[in-house]
Amino acid sequence: MHQHGIGVWMAKRRLKSPDKVALVHGEGSTLTYAQLADATDRVAAVLRDQGVGKGDAVAYLGENSPEFLQVMFGAAQLGAVFVPVNTRLAAPEIAHVLDDSGARVLIHDPEFAPRVAAAVPAARTPHVVVTGDGDADRPGLARLARTAATDAAGPVATDHGDPAAIVYTSGTTGRAKGAVLTHGNLTWVAINCVVDYDVVSTDVALMISPLFHVASLGMGALPVILKGATMVLEKGFEPGRALAQIERHGVTMLSGVPTTYQLMADHPSWTSTDLSTLAKLTCGGSAVPPRILNAYEARGLSFSQGYGMTEASPGATSLPPHMTRAKQGSVGLPHFFTEVRITDVSGEPAPTGSVGEIEIAGPNVFPGYHGLPEATADAFTPDGWFRSGDLGYLDSDGYLHISGRLKDMIISGGENIYPAEIEQLLGELEGVTAAAVIGVPDERWGEVPWAIVTVRDGAAVDVEAVRAYLDGRLARYKLPKNVIIVDELPRTASGKVRKADLRARFGV
Template sequence: MTNHGIGDWIERRQIKSAGRPAVTAGNVELSYEQFGDRINRLANALTDRGVQRGERVAYLGENSVEFLETLFALGSIGAVFVPLNTRLAGPEVIFHLEDSGSKMLIASHTMEPLAVAGVENTDVERVIFVNDGDRVPAEQGRLQLPSEQYDDVLASASADRPRVNVELEDLAIILYTSGTTGSPKGAMLSHSNLTWNAINVITDLALTNDEISLMISPMFHVAALGMGVLPTFLKGGHVILEPRFDPGRALELVERHKVTFISGVPTTYQMIAEHPDWEKTDISSLQSLTCGGSAVPLRILEAYEDRGLSFTMGYGMTETAPGATTLPARYSREKMGSAGLAHFHTHVRVADFDGSVLPPNEVGEVQIQGPNVIQGYWNREEANKNSFITDDSGTWFRSGDMGYLDDEGFLFISDRLKDMIISGGENIYPAQVEQELAQLDSIAAVAVFGVADEKWGEVGRAAIVVREGHELTEQEVLSYLDGRLARYKIPKSVVFVDDMPRTASGKIRKPQLREKYGN
């Protein structure tokens, strides 16, 4: 029995990196030997509870040791990890569990009310609660499923290594990404996708065995997992986990643990640089800063350069696990605004919608090819047909983003075909918000678009036409969405308009809305 996937990584590190710390979360520090033993116990315990090869197990919780143990344990028995965004609303959790067909949910005590609400009318047969924070009890008597405590589950099984055949092309993770039609899609990330992305990262970012990586972004997003956690473990480094981001706490951890590497988004770096402790904290250990989601503002770039630091920026998405391009720190000024060069084992081209490759400096659709690119979406045949194009050079993923390559192969993103809003590193798809608002009888038409925000980069704004004979206030709109959507998806402002600018076919012209109401 041979495991070729990520579930084999920690066992190998138990020997290659014996005695070295693997992961620290709060006051808990585990060596690679301890980490591996706990992973094996969980894998055996899940098998004892009926989890079989190919079955899905969902996880609802913030960054924690248990999150990673679940990922690797499932990888070691050939099962599939389904991480859920902790900021989802109850109906959204239900959708993800139903769509993935998850048979089990592992959830933090802090997420208990959302977990209990989320398993209703799904295929989930058992819930395991992780004691990783202050328990927030759900309404008494509501959970009708068998439930256990994570520590008890671990104690019930042996630390013997499970022996299961796992191939690189086997499915490892289903990670949901919002669709342009408002329906989230499960990107199917194989063990090969995750492995090759990690290889790209350690090749282009030059991570070492001595890396001490601070994870300040949630691991239920592919960026933290793919650009930080997995490459660090592949090299045998030390991962420092924070359950949630706090700029002062991040600075404290950098100094205490002599952190060498941080993976984040522009908003987090801005908040760190603006914290009162920024100037007095010893950050001399830092060597690598990587940033995705959007370009780092010049004033933030300068704040870090003043302390001898520079950024490696990049472009990617869940479907590329996530790295597609990276802008080396040495080009941060010369190629400012660029998303960088294709990762070492990845190819990027710009083509028209027929697949004809365009010459340098011509804008077209960004298309990506490589072993880090997913094979498709979970149970989404139509999306799979529309998201890939095949020609003599192979199969390419259609990003839906518009951009161009300059004469040296550096990618510049021009516009988002999908109208996606990136707010503080979170992806917001207006169609999902618009669908929710369309349920209100008082709304005749609605369009959601992004507007600039100094703190978050972008936030949503809703333009609404009120139906004749009705009245509606901004507060009523925002209150209606509260509880139906994750809070970060809810627009930060509303403008009421008499009519929508439309094309001849009746489609709303969002560029005109942005121009008129975007300031």
């Protein structure tokens, strides 16, 4: 078998661009591609010493750091399967990920030790290693790597069809499912990004979103490494620091969700920060509200927006910046090597402009859920398209518009109401900073829409103001019957609103 997996990426980067800065982390520390590749070889040796071989799962629980990438690529060199763990998970959720994936090794940052201690006994993970030096009794990854003997034989042979990662879905309903992503999936999503976002070797990407989320990994880190560009790794997001890092490092690429961009535009340093190097802004999670577009366009910046999900590694479509206004509300065209179609309730292709289920195909689409053959079978059509569970339509130019989740669709008096349509308009209402629309049981209509919103301090937003704003923009049966103001909306790591939480709280 030839070596076609991501396990050779570090060696190839060491050969092609050894002295190029690969990572900037902490307070300005750097690693060249040669240094990153050498460190990855040593981490692979540590994992091998822990008994890791082809097909074994290696879990990682930690913030953005060089070690995250070293463990991922080190596992890939052994033909092992990388399992990034969401740092927001509670101990029982961590235990589920470890147990379900069968992780042989868990590597974690020291600050997560209490949760790990509570999770691992239930998860039966044989080896637990902390990042850093650890101590004499429990040597950490860095200490172990310094004395590990690297394997002169090189990476284990893998093919594009072999599993490279198991990424657990956010688990908005029931327990999280592990989406198996192959070496081919991760390769092709990176290629899609290089093509559609014009990633080049001179780019400097600021990574403010967690790498454990597949969007940051598959559409951020991987295309940057594929092109030999530079990443500035941040452990978390703070708007003032993000602005300072853009100016300090000449950042050219930035990815985030609408809230990320809003917080940066609202920061006191916004107008004084030099943003002249920024050229590529991508936004996912939800549509970019006009107020954010206006703020960035005033600084000469525009967005690429897109749509995707874990099962697509995650990119499915992208809307280029020059079409942001012309196709406002759309999430764009399918990525270059990806296909999207809309089907009706009978599974037949839906007419242009008709709402139906969004289905996705391409080499970036996963083969299935780990250990769940029935869920995998249910996720695909007989002819092999992934059923997203999302509703949308294609306009006459082939651009995709999202209408919402199948399970989120509201049926009121026999009429279908798509929350995304209402949410997009609410995002344009002065004073509203974020909005989610859910269906609430109603004796007369079956269900009626309620709007859950966050607002700026002092904003006069209530049900009358919302209904008055939307009246004439939407059919009256779509107008929210109630408006509830909250401090923040519950979100997944990718920034998507957890509507199941809202329905549980407000679905009276």
